[in-house]
Every structure is written in structure tokens, then in C-alpha cells.
Amino acid sequence: MDLLETVLAAHRAYLLGWNIGTTGGDDLVTYRSGVRHAPLNGVLRASGRPPQDALAEARVRLDGVPRIWWAGPDSDAGLADSLVPLGAVPLASLPIMTAETGSVVPVATPAGLRIAETTDLAEFVAAYGRVSGIPADATATAIAREQAFAGDGTVIRLAGRFDDGPIAGTAVAWLSHGVLTLYFVGTQPEHRRRGVGAAMTAAAVDLARRHGISTVALTSSEAGKALYDRLGFRTVGVFQLLSF
Incomplete structure (x- = not known):
């Protein structure tokens, strides 16, 4: 492959x-x-x-x-x-973008931001749901599906907080097929333009290194592509998304 x-x-x-x-x-x-x-x-x-x-x-x-x-x-x-x-x-x-962990440009973590794995799915899903557009009345279903998730790989959920406050940034790290793929990378509106998204991505890259994984992948929005370009990701393909 x-x-x-x-x-x-x-x-x-x-x-x-x-x-x-x-x-x-x-x-x-x-x-x-x-x-x-x-x-x-x-x-x-x-x-x-x-x-x-x-x-x-x-x-x-x-x-x-x-x-x-x-x-x-x-x-x-x-x-x-x-x-x-x-x-x-x-x-x-x-x-569709990828980067080798050794080639990702280092970024400074914003002052006071602590990034760690979380198992509190209710808080985590509510946070990424707010950013990604999951309706509030659909959050409970999303939490239930996260709890029942059964994929061919390992999910690690990363939450970033300022001074142990509410979740400011999210990232789902998916370890499967020898790569780490990122999903639900997002920053709460009140914390944007502080480097949270870059820091969440960098934390996932560090996680990949610790697991012996050399490649990180993601599917970027057009708005986010400039950030990933700066970090050293390169485009290897494209998804055309359609509604039907």
C-alpha cells in the first residue's frame, strides 16, 4: 500500500x-x-x-x-x-494532507495552555460539537456513539485548557494502519487567534512520535490549509464532498 x-x-x-x-x-x-x-x-x-x-x-x-x-x-x-x-x-x-513527524515545524504552546488526554466524553463532545456544528440536541447521540466507538485502531482524545478551565481546544488522534490521523481539531470561539489549533496539532505530532508513528495525516478545510502548510504538511490528494 x-x-x-x-x-x-x-x-x-x-x-x-x-x-x-x-x-x-x-x-x-x-x-x-x-x-x-x-x-x-x-x-x-x-x-x-x-x-x-x-x-x-x-x-x-x-x-x-x-x-x-x-x-x-x-x-x-x-x-x-x-x-x-x-x-x-x-x-x-x-x-488530504500528511507530514512526517520529524519535518513538522515546532510551535510554541500558548502561555497557560495544558494539553492532555481526556476520558470525559460528555465535556469533550460538547466542546468539539460546538465548533464543528453538531446541533445541541444531537450532542447526547454523539456522546453515545463515542462511547460505543468500535473502530480498527485506537482513539486518543486530546483536550487543551487554559489554567485548568473549560476545554479551549480539541483534537481526536486516530492511530490506525501505521499512521496517526487527526479529527475534530478545533478551538472554542473565545480562544481563537491564540495559537491553540497549532498547539493541538503539535501535541498530536508528539503523540505520534511517542507511539513510534512517523506519519500524521488529516483532511483540512480550505480555511485551515494555510496553518497546516506552515507546519510542514503537504497535500497528497483531495476529497470532493457532496450532499445527496
């Missing part, structure tokens, strides 16, 4: 850890958490299926929940463009 294939496999493994629905075969891989938050329900891969058939089946499997389609390098070429005439709506192009 080359690096990109490995990163994609780790990504699928993480989101499938949320799944309570039908996964399907390699030709159409879906996951359904039941949380009313589109990134936690969707299509991970479609290969060797006519787009119209794949779309119709995905709509059946994911009926009743907000969902997204990750059209990435592990799906058929041109899939995103094929889905649009069938009613799918393009949302964003997200860069």
Missing part, C-alpha cells in the same frame, strides 16, 4: 467506527452513526458501480439522516462530476 492508500484506509476505518448501519462491500462503502451531523453519516467509497445505481442505494441506506459523499482518490475517477447531474450538490474540495 502506498502512503495515500494507507491514509485513505485509515480514514475509512475511523468513520466506520461510528457505523451502526449497513457498510456494504468495497463497491459502495457507507457508514451511518445516526447523529444529526452530515460528516458522521455518508459514503466513503464507490468503485465499479454505475453512479446512478450507487446514488440510489446510498440514499436508501442513509435515508433520514444528514449525510455527505466523500468522493476521493479511492473512488472511481470522475465520480463527483458524474453524481452532480443526478442531483448531488458539491459542497467543498478538501485537501
Whole structure:
């Protein structure tokens, strides 16, 4: 497996850890958490299926929940463009980025910020949910799914706090397929522009080193890409995200 294939496999493994629905075969891989938050329900891969058939089946499997389609390098070429005439709506192009732990640019931790693993899922999910857009009345479902998470790997949840106060920054470190992949990297609005996001990323890189992992991966928003570029991450692929 080359690096990109490995990163994609780790990504699928993480989101499938949320799944309570039908996964399907390699030709159409879906996951359904039941949380009313589109990134936690969707299509991970479609290969060797006519787009119209794949779309119709995905709509059946994911009926009743907000969902997204990750059209990435592990799906058929041109899939995103094929889905649009069938009613799918393009949302964003997200860069898939990686860095070797030894090449990540060091960053200073903001004064007073302490970053440590947390097992308080209620507080942690409420914090990342506020940043990522999980509705308040869906938080309890997200907490329950975190508690029941059963992916092919290890989850370490990092919380950053100023002077032992409420959570200021979050990061989920997913150790799978020999890489550490980052999810839910976010800063509470009242603590932004203080370097919290960079510090949370740096803490995950340190965690990777301690576990003997040399590669860190993430899927960035366009807004966050400049930060990851500065830290030494490079783009190795792109996800086209669509609603359907």
C-alpha cells in the first residue's frame, strides 16, 4: 500500500467506527452513526458501480439522516462530476494532507495552555460539537456513539485548557494502519487567534512520535490549509464532498 492508500484506509476505518448501519462491500462503502451531523453519516467509497445505481442505494441506506459523499482518490475517477447531474450538490474540495513527524515545524504552546488526554466524553463532545456544528440536541447521540466507538485502531482524545478551565481546544488522534490521523481539531470561539489549533496539532505530532508513528495525516478545510502548510504538511490528494 502506498502512503495515500494507507491514509485513505485509515480514514475509512475511523468513520466506520461510528457505523451502526449497513457498510456494504468495497463497491459502495457507507457508514451511518445516526447523529444529526452530515460528516458522521455518508459514503466513503464507490468503485465499479454505475453512479446512478450507487446514488440510489446510498440514499436508501442513509435515508433520514444528514449525510455527505466523500468522493476521493479511492473512488472511481470522475465520480463527483458524474453524481452532480443526478442531483448531488458539491459542497467543498478538501485537501488530504500528511507530514512526517520529524519535518513538522515546532510551535510554541500558548502561555497557560495544558494539553492532555481526556476520558470525559460528555465535556469533550460538547466542546468539539460546538465548533464543528453538531446541533445541541444531537450532542447526547454523539456522546453515545463515542462511547460505543468500535473502530480498527485506537482513539486518543486530546483536550487543551487554559489554567485548568473549560476545554479551549480539541483534537481526536486516530492511530490506525501505521499512521496517526487527526479529527475534530478545533478551538472554542473565545480562544481563537491564540495559537491553540497549532498547539493541538503539535501535541498530536508528539503523540505520534511517542507511539513510534512517523506519519500524521488529516483532511483540512480550505480555511485551515494555510496553518497546516506552515507546519510542514503537504497535500497528497483531495476529497470532493457532496450532499445527496
